[in-house]
Amino acid sequence: MKTLFAHRGVSALAPENTLSAIKLCHTHGIKWFEFDVAVLKDGTLISHHDDTLDRCTDTSGALSHTTYSQLSKVDAGAWFGDSFVGERIPTLLEVIHCMNDLKLNANIEIKAGILSETESEAFLASITEQIKGIEPTIAVIVSSFNHILLKRFKELNPHIPVGCLFTKENLWEDWKSIVQWCKADYIHPESSGLTKSMVQDFLATGLKVNVWTVNTLDRANELFNWGVNGVFTDIPHLFPSAYKSTTNRY
Numbered sequence: 001m002k003t004l005f006a007h008r009g010v011s012a013l014a015p016e017n018t019l020s021a022i023k024l025c026h027t028h029g030i031k032w033f034e035f036d037v038a039v040l041k042d043g044t045l046i047s048h049h050d051d052t053l054d055r056c057t058d059t060s061g062a063l064s065h066t067t068y069s070q071l072s073k074v075d076a077g078a079w080f081g082d083s084f085v086g087e088r089i090p091t092l093l094e095v096i097h098c099m100n101d102l103k104l105n106a107n108i109e110i111k112a113g114i115l116s117e118t119e120s121e122a123f124l125a126s127i128t129e130q131i132k133g134i135e136p137t138i139a140v141i142v143s144s145f146n147h148i149l150l151k152r153f154k155e156l157n158p159h160i161p162v163g164c165l166f167t168k169e170n171l172w173e174d175w176k177s178i179v180q181w182c183k184a185d186y187i188h189p190e191s192s193g194l195t196k197s198m199v200q201d202f203l204a205t206g207l208k209v210n211v212w213t214v215n216t217l218d219r220a221n222e223l224f225n226w227g228v229n230g231v232f233t234d235i236p237h238l239f240p241s242a243y244k245s246t247t248n249r250y
């Protein structure tokens with residue numbers, strides 16, 4: 001089974017991590033998307049990649065200094081294109097509503113920022129509570145580069161599959177003990193530098209393998225020929241239709 005994850009939604013066609021980018025999955029027949037979850041100063045959970053607003057909005061500032069009421073004045077679409085002026089950064093609850101509405105599966109990536117132990121616990125408790133609103137027919141994978149948070153998330157949510165994210169720089173020989181420690185079902189390695197023998201080692205442990213971020217069809221093809229289960233891509237709309245026919249669960 002070959003699974004395409006629309007990375008930050010269909011982020012080649014709409015501003016990343018927005019409802020517009022997510023809704024384009026439905027338009028293009030893509031069943032899975034990935035998005036990033038971060039937390040604001042007042043504890044509101046939002047769909048956003050960076051620790052700051054600087055790169056993908058009309059405003060500069062740290063999420064840790066921003067409240068939900070301030071966010072309502074922030075434009076997250078004008079930087080991307082005229083047709084997205086007025087686009088907002090969605091809350092996690094708004095994304096969940098969209099998932100339920102359009103029957104879309106999601107990889108929820110937890111972005112930790114710099115949080116204290118108490119703040120981390122509150123963040124994970126809040127995610128745990130809000131994702132209970134996802135309809136049971138919809139599949140979810142939760143992932144993070146922060147393996148401490150991911151392990152704690154899995155303790156709180158043993159029934160939800162989790163994936164350990166690795167950059168090529170932090171993928172060392174200890175990957176196996178990290179995924180075991182997290183009780184991870186998936187490993188999510190970076191595409192750059194990933195080899196066939198590494199993929200074979202992952203698969204041999206019983207892990208499923210989803211690779212990020214794969215923005216060419218030939219690299220995706222190579223990875224699938226090596227046995228990976230899925231790829232995250234900014235251009236899922238350009239893949240042949242056979243990749244998009246994946247049923248909801250795999």
Ligand code: G3P
Pocket residue numbers: 007034036049109143165188212213232
């Ligand atoms: O979850 C896959 C990928 O999104 C990880 O990297 O930086 O795009 O969140 P990043």
Ligand code: MG
Pocket residue numbers: 034035036109
């Ligand atoms: Mg991500």
